[in-house]
Amino acid sequence: MRSTLKASxxxxxxxxxxxxxxxxxHSLSGDLKIFLDTSNPAPRxxxxxxxxxxxxxxxxxxxxxxxxxxxxxxxxIRNFLTADAPDVATWYAANRMRPYVEAGLFExxxxxxxxxxxxxxxASTKGAMxxxxxxxxxxYTYYQWGIYYRKDIYDQYGxxxxxxxxxxxxxxxxxxxxGVKCYTIGTKFLWTAGGWFxxxxxxxxxxxxHMEMAAGNVAWTDDRVRQTFANWRELIDMGGYVDxxxxxxxxxxxxxMVNGDAAAYLMGNFAVAPLREAGLTDDQLDFYxxxxxxxxxxxxxxxxxxxxxxPANANNKEAAREFLRFVVSxxxxxxxxxxxNLGQLPVNASASIDDDKFLEQGFAMLSSNSPGGVxxxxxxxxxxxxxxxxxxxxxxxxxxxxxxxxxxxxLEQVRERVYK
Amino acid sequence: xxxAALQDTDPPKxxxxxxxxxxxxxxxxxxxAILFFAVYVIIPIFQSFSISLYDWDGLGQAEYxxxxxxxxxxxxxxxxxxxxxxxxWLVFYLLAIPAGLFIALFxxxxxxxxxxxxxxxxxxxxxSQVVVGLVFAWFYLPNEGxxxxxxxxxxxxxxxxxxxxxxxxxxxxxxxxxxxxxxxMILYLTGLNAVDPEQVEAAxxxxxxxxxxxxxxxxxxxxxxxxxxxxxxxxxxxxxxDLISIxxxxxxxxxTRVLSFYMFEKALSEYGFRMGYGAAIAVVxxxxxxxxxxxxxxxxxxxxxxxx
Numbered sequence: 068m069r070s071t072l073k074a075s076x077x078x079x080x081x082x083x084x085x086x087x088x089x090x091x092x093h094s095l096s097g098d099l100k101i102f103l104d105t106s107n108p109a110p111r112x113x114x115x116x117x118x119x120x121x122x123x124x125x126x127x128x129x130x131x132x133x134x135x136x137x138x139x140x141x142x143x144i145r146n147f148l149t150a151d152a153p154d155v156a157t158w159y160a161a162n163r164m165r166p167y168v169e170a171g172l173f174e175x176x177x178x179x180x181x182x183x184x185x186x187x188x189x190a191s192t193k194g195a196m197x198x199x200x201x202x203x204x205x206x207y208t209y210y211q212w213g214i215y216y217r218k219d220i221y222d223q224y225g226x227x228x229x230x231x232x233x234x235x236x237x238x239x240x241x242x243x244x245x246g247v248k249c250y251t252i253g254t255k256f257l258w259t260a261g262g263w264f265x266x267x268x269x270x271x272x273x274x275x276x277h278m279e280m281a282a283g284n285v286a287w288t289d290d291r292v293r294q295t296f297a298n299w300r301e302l303i304d305m306g307g308y309v310d311x312x313x314x315x316x317x318x319x320x321x322x323x324m325v326n327g328d329a330a331a332y333l334m335g336n337f338a339v340a341p342l343r344e345a346g347l348t349d350d351q352l353d354f355y356x357x358x359x360x361x362x363x364x365x366x367x368x369x370x371x372x373x374x375x376x377x378p379a380n381a382n383n384k385e386a387a388r389e390f391l392r393f394v395v396s397x398x399x400x401x402x403x404x405x406x407x408n409l410g411q412l413p414v415n416a417s418a419s420i421d422d423d424k425f426l427e428q429g430f431a432m433l434s435s436n437s438p439g440g441v442x443x444x445x446x447x448x449x450x451x452x453x454x455x456x457x458x459x460x461x462x463x464x465x466x467x468x469x470x471x472x473x474x475x476x477x478l479e480q481v482r483e484r485v486y487k
Numbered sequence: 488x489x490x491a492a493l494q495d496t497d498p499p500k501x502x503x504x505x506x507x508x509x510x511x512x513x514x515x516x517x518x519x520a521i522l523f524f525a526v527y528v529i530i531p532i533f534q535s536f537s538i539s540l541y542d543w544d545g546l547g548q549a550e551y552x553x554x555x556x557x558x559x560x561x562x563x564x565x566x567x568x569x570x571x572x573x574x575x576w577l578v579f580y581l582l583a584i585p586a587g588l589f590i591a592l593f594x595x596x597x598x599x600x601x602x603x604x605x606x607x608x609x610x611x612x613x614x615s616q617v618v619v620g621l622v623f624a625w626f627y628l629p630n631e632g633x634x635x636x637x638x639x640x641x642x643x644x645x646x647x648x649x650x651x652x653x654x655x656x657x658x659x660x661x662x663x664x665x666x667x668x669x670x671x672m673i674l675y676l677t678g679l680n681a682v683d684p685e686q687v688e689a690a691x692x693x694x695x696x697x698x699x700x701x702x703x704x705x706x707x708x709x710x711x712x713x714x715x716x717x718x719x720x721x722x723x724x725x726x727x728x729d730l731i732s733i734x735x736x737x738x739x740x741x742x743t744r745v746l747s748f749y750m751f752e753k754a755l756s757e758y759g760f761r762m763g764y765g766a767a768i769a770v771v772x773x774x775x776x777x778x779x780x781x782x783x784x785x786x787x788x789x790x791x792x793x794x795x
Contacts, residue, residue, distance in 0.1 A: 141757040166544060255736055446758070
């Protein structure tokens with residue numbers, strides 16, 4: 068009698084303990100407010116489907132998703148982080164998150180990064196998420212940059228993918244002799260020129276120098292910076308870029324490549340989808356890594372990373388952390404980054420990459436042929452104000468290369484103020 | 488009868504409101520407007536003044552730097568460019584007034600279907616500025632655009648209006664003139680209705696015609712319409728923002744920015760984290776506007792005085 072009572076009491080406590088443990092780790096409740104900037108149709112559907120899967124795992128949780136236009140989001144984030152913070156918000160890695168980290172508006176999630184599931188699988192992006200030795204969010208996707216080109220046009224003129232600067236220029240000369248521009252670009256919104264500067268600077272002086280510049284330790288009037296611009300000028304003086312690029316957005320510059328007026332485009336992988344939609348087949352479209360310029364400089368790449376953060380003023384941080392764990396899990400990473408969804412690269416090393424020639428080439432390039440390092444992108448690595456002034460200078464340089472001294476002097480003034 | 492007598496002997500105590508009704512009521516009616524005007528216009532003006540004395544990114548701690556932002560503005564070439572562009576807008580946007588007047592004179596006749604012509608001329612004003620900007624941006628496109636094709640027909644090479652730092656601002660002003668001319672035209676059309684036919688008759692008997700008739704008889708009578716056209720055009724020129732944003736986004740390399748656009752870029756845009764600096768630009772823009780506002784108020788005040 069006594070023993071049965073004892074046993075049943077024990078069983079009861081065990082059951083209770085089990086159920087509380089279960090509650091602690093799995094059953095989340097309350098509201099979870101998620102703000103997304105993935106307003107384009109495909110990413111939006113991807114995100115909504117992912118959140119639905121998360122909701123199915125946590126039926127007690129009341130999830131509220133708000134999708135904000137990608138451009139508008141960039142200015143609204145300041146308001147909602149301070150005034151009416153969601154529990155999870157999308158943003159970008161590296162210096163782009165610095166203003167909010169420094170203002171104490173993002174939650175320190177170093178604890179998540181200490182968990183083996185994240186520590187072991189996300190090591191490659193840890194640097195981009197780290198400021199002051201702590202991590203402030205998790206990545207959910209990234210994509211390579213590189214030169215997308217018309218393989219059929221290259222074949223027509225007997226050109227092959229260049230591996231060094233001289234080949235790149237001689238290819239360009241051949242194309243120009245045949246009335247085809249080497250590169251299309253639209254600089255109306257400036258950042259596209261930032262991509263060219265990134266690559267020319269990374270190839271001329273390497274990753275460490277580029278990051279020293281980003282940190283404000285190199286004068287813009289330095290001879291090494293001038294060397295980068297001198298290389299750039301060679302392409303400009305050849306007439307390598309499409310004319311009147313200052314009038315076009317990056318999308319408006321796509322038709323030049325589709326129509327065969329220009330043979331290549333230095334862009335992020337997101338350019339592939341519209342190029343395919345415009346009718347280019349995978350036989351016509353191909354990709355190569357930006358060739359080496361200075362011999363011996365380790366190749367480094369741009370691979371912008373998009374991220375999730377927990378605002379410091381969030382209400383349901385427990386659920387938010389669980390959501391972040393869910394987003395970076397190998398299964399979800401495989402799913403959301405496949406060709407039918409985001410069509411980008413998964414951040415989790417255990418996730419698999421979709422069967423797509425651009426994603427495969429990009430992944431191979433970033434994981435094995437980028438020994439110098441992986442940068443984010445000009446406007447994510449450099450502080451906002453420096454980036455804005457510099458990209459405007461790049462545009463001016465591409466249109467009026469003779470103004471270079473004036474542009475560099477101006478940028479140097481800005482540098483002295485921004486990094487004081 | 489009895490009640491009246493009662494009232495006479497024992498006057499009821501009238502409340503404070505009843506006693507001051509005539510003085511208070513107008514203020515009561517004005518109160519909501521005054522409240523909102525104060526909260527959304529007057530107080531922000533002073534807030535802008537005070538923010539312009541700080542170095543503040545809009546998120547963290549603000550640091551007091553006195554007139555530092557203003558002394559930086561003095562050496563800021565982008566600011567100088569914006570200021571000059573504002574001046575260009577002010578001067579060339581005023582072309583809408585004579586243009587509107589001549590279209591109004593041209594349309595002020597009785598022909599069958601004149602109402603249709605009038606509404607067609609008024610049409611651009613109904614369009615959103617964003618649409619106007621887009622249409623003109625396409626019109627100006629360097630190769631495919633209508634303008635380049637028209638120039639090619641008369642043997643000129645293509646011209647890239649919006650891509651040329653020297654032409655772009657004029658190109659945008661021209662786009663702005665299209666709806667603004669329509670606006671001035673409608674103001675003058677209503678003004679022309681009020682022109683006294685007897686005066687015109689008398690002038691005709693005295694042998695006035697053509698330009699003289701216009702200058703000495705018609706235009707003086709259109710003075711109220713001219714004044715309103717002047718006010719809305721000046722304000723329109725200083726408010727120019729959407730056309731610039733749509734057509735060039737301030738480019739090429741910042742050569743088409745005006746003060747309002749520059750302020751937006753510095754303080755509120757994607758890369759703008761300098762609230763103090765933006766506020767300083769806003770203060771300068773406010774001071775420029777103040778010159779015109781003071782002039783408008785003064786001339787309206789004079790008008791009322793003269794009327795009495």
